[in-house]
Amino acid sequence: MPTVLLHTCCAPCASVCIERLREAGHVVTLFFSNANIGDSGEYARRLAAVVQLAEALEAPLLVDDTARHEDWLAAIRGLEAEREGGPRCRRCFAFSLGRTAARAQALGLDHFTTSLTVSPHKHTPTLFEVGKATDPIRFLPVDFKKQGGFQRSVELARRFNLYRQNFCGCEFSRAAASRHTGTTTAP
Numbered sequence: 001m002p003t004v005l006l007h008t009c010c011a012p013c014a015s016v017c018i019e020r021l022r023e024a025g026h027v028v029t030l031f032f033s034n035a036n037i038g039d040s041g042e043y044a045r046r047l048a049a050v051v052q053l054a055e056a057l058e059a060p061l062l063v064d065d066t067a068r069h070e071d072w073l074a075a076i077r078g079l080e081a082e083r084e085g086g087p088r089c090r091r092c093f094a095f096s097l098g099r100t101a102a103r104a105q106a107l108g109l110d111h112f113t114t115s116l117t118v119s120p121h122k123h124t125p126t127l128f129e130v131g132k133a134t135d136p137i138r139f140l141p142v143d144f145k146k147q148g149g150f151q152r153s154v155e156l157a158r159r160f161n162l163y164r165q166n167f168c169g170c171e172f173s174r175a176a177a178s179r180h181t182g183t184t185t186a187p
């Protein structure tokens, strides 16, 4: 069975990805690599939810302990004021997918992909471009939001009582979310 490393942005998104990848015959390992999250409390809440999900679904979980927010900030420097969905996000995708691709290669896994495509706020063609540019052989382009993927992630998050955040991840998305109280930019 083909093996896949799933870049895991958060537990609700990962839930539907695990379900669908397994239905397609893949063996899934989760990879929590989120240097975009600068707030340590938020990082801990998201990681705890991913641990909870991994245990519930008996999915192996790897945590990218060496991913540093300072390095992520350096990667997006100059793009801090860009709106969500713009060039800052493309750089952010490249940062996390680059680390995921490197880990998949180091582990000898067949593929890598990302839970980011679950979110209606994430532009799937951009994610596919970045994934293919990172490693055209290993990248598995799956648009998990298709066939009601986002709605399914909400159902599974309720079933497993998973923490659901109301902003994407970085300090810039958090500030934007608080300026537009009531809008949600994350799954």
Ligand code: SF4
Binding pocket: 036, 084, 085, 088, 089, 090, 092, 093, 168, 169, 170, 172, 173
């Ligand atoms: S809004 Fe989300 S995808 Fe965009 S840079 Fe921030 S954390 Fe990354």
